[in-house]
Amino acid sequence: MTIDAQALDSLDIDAGTLAIDDTTADLLFRAARTVNTFTDEPVSDEQIRAAYDLLRWGPTAMNTSPLRLLLVRSPEARERLAAHMSEGNRARVLAAPLTIVAAADTDFHERLATLVPHQPDARDRFAGDAEKRLGMARTSALIQIGYLIVALRAVGLHVGPMGGMDAAGIDAEFFAANHWTALLVLNVGQPSGPEAVRPRAPRLELDDAAATV
């Protein structure tokens, strides 16, 4: 049996390549699925804090860390958000245990004294260029959304990302008093059952998505 197990291991294409175990690779990527319907099990602030404590260490341009999270919990806030989602996403936002509006802070320069203490002039260099800040904030915050989705899975949560929304409407509804801009809305929780996911769609092979020079 020991020899058999070793023989099986030697057939694993990932043997010697993955630095994480197969269960984790499945949890974070290979078996993870976009979830459309959830159980009533609540998502705690502690779970979100644990996910944030992972994602916040991922790299961003100049350590600007512009991703911001609006945690939509109250029934009233859910209704306000649902009104700006595309029709197919409204019921999902109303029903999910937690919905997160992932946003970019276009005033991220106001945090640079904390984030980039070794460059005391960092804030002032960005203060006069709102257009540059918007571009930088969007770029790094979208990369951070990638970290966020993996991090939510790493705390055992399932995610249903939704791009179908009126982002400007969400900004006016929730972010008039600050300078956040909505990028993606994510439902979070535990899948209701097999019907919670669609049949899995194919992915590209590496040779169709990469080239070498």
Place this chain on the structure above:
Amino acid sequence: MTIDAQALDSLDIDAGTLAIDDTTADLLFRAARTVNTFTDEPVSDEQIRAAYDLLRWGPTAMNTSPLRLLLVRSPEARERLAAHMSEGNRARVLAAPLTIVAAADTDFHERLATLVPHQPDARDRFAGDAEKRLGMARTSALIQIGYLIVALRAVGLHVGPMGGMDAAGIDAEFFAANHWTALLVLNVGQPSGPEAVRPRAPRLELDDAAATV
């Protein structure tokens, strides 16, 4: 000793919250660092394939999967790329064992027959709207760059992302014959030593990056 170990476990703030082990959480996020200088150890195609086989399963809008990877390996290609990097990044590109140009495919609709087989009209719906495709490709490919960075770490590689570049120059240099557009350049390999990383910069606390409604 057993009791001591249990007592230590009970002090772990992540106990019961993380669904991955502490070593993996450190590898992927908490202890991972942006690396500026690398050893000569090569990065194999097999390692990149293993990382891709993780990241490709991450969700994208409509499963469009627009991220593309240009693997820059030859000395000639390195020189061509370095010419379009900001001055501080040129030597890094010339010295890293592998440099990847992470790009968005603005012609992603040509792959939708493979990626979205349940919507036979998907390709044609995007064929006439290059501006919409550019926006969608950038958004999803940036999120996929988040997956990419985590996935490279999951195969034991270290990453040095660089935004300081002339993206239009890179597009003209490498992507004139297809419709990719450069988003980020990443050096990949093993850190040369303690000098490979800068002192770690702080991150925001959750309460500074999130709000609840």
